[in-house]
Every structure is written in C-alpha cells, then in structure tokens.
Amino acid sequence: MHEIGIMESTIAIAIQHAKAENATRITEITMRIGEMSGVYPPALEFAFDVVTRNTIAENATLKIETIPVCCYCDSCQQAFHPTDWIFACPHCGQLSSKILQGKEIELVSLKIVK
Numbered sequence: 361m362h363e364i365g366i367m368e369s370t371i372a373i374a375i376q377h378a379k380a381e382n383a384t385r386i387t388e389i390t391m392r393i394g395e396m397s398g399v400y401p402p403a404l405e406f407a408f409d410v411v412t413r414n415t416i417a418e419n420a421t422l423k424i425e426t427i428p429v430c431c432y433c434d435s436c437q438q439a440f441h442p443t444d445w446i447f448a449c450p451h452c453g454q455l456s457s458k459i460l461q462g463k464e465i466e467l468v469s470l471k472i473v474k
C-alpha cells in the first residue's frame with residue numbers, strides 16, 4: 361500500500377510547516393488528489409490515522425479534494441473530461457495523450473493551533 365509512504369512524506373512536510381509557525385497542533389489537513397494519481401482515498405484516510413499517531417497532527421481532520429481528469433485534444437484544441445479510461449475526445453473521437461490534470465498528489469493547506 362503506497363498510500364502509507366505518500367502520507368508519511370505529506371505529514372512530514374505538514375509538521376515541518378506547522379513547527380515553523382510555532383504551532384502546537386495541526387487540526388486539519390487538506391490534500392488534492394487527482395483521479396489518475398493512483399491513490400485510493402480510503403487507503404489514504406487509513407494511512408493518515410496510522411501516520412499521524414503520536415504526532416502534533418494526531419486526531420486532525422483529513423480533507424481530500426478530488427481533481428477530475430482533464431485531457432486536451434490537439435485536433436479540436438479544447439480540453440475535455442474523459443468519460444472512460446481510453447481518453448477519447450468526445451467531439452472527434454481521437455485519443456488524447458495530453459493529460460492536463462488528474463495526477464495531483466498535493467498538500468493544499470493546514471489548520472494549526474499555536
């Protein structure tokens with residue numbers, strides 16, 4: 361389960377930021393997860409509980425923003441949201457290899473208590 365590793369590095373960054381602000385606790389963490397990031401949100405939530413144990417982020421709330429996949433069609437010169445996993449353009453049917461978004465695994469924001 362690679363979600364544990366992702367969460368370990370995310371929490372490490374979060375704690376580093378919080379400590380730089382002289383925070384005593386982290387109460388909320390928001391992450392942005394792309395539909396195509398390969399991350400399974402329920403596994404991420406489980407990893408969050410495990411990784412935050414005995415840290416200043418223990419019992420914090422994890423918020424996950426899901427980012428839909430967005431592709432770009434060169435022929436139509438427009439972005440589209442693919443309806444299946446072959447990324448065919450809904451206008452011309454051409455397969456797109458350009459993915460504009462949907463692979464994000466990002467730490468977005470923190471709520472801290474000083």
Ligand SMILES: [Zn+2]
Nearest residue numbers: 433436449452
């Ligand atoms: Zn097209």
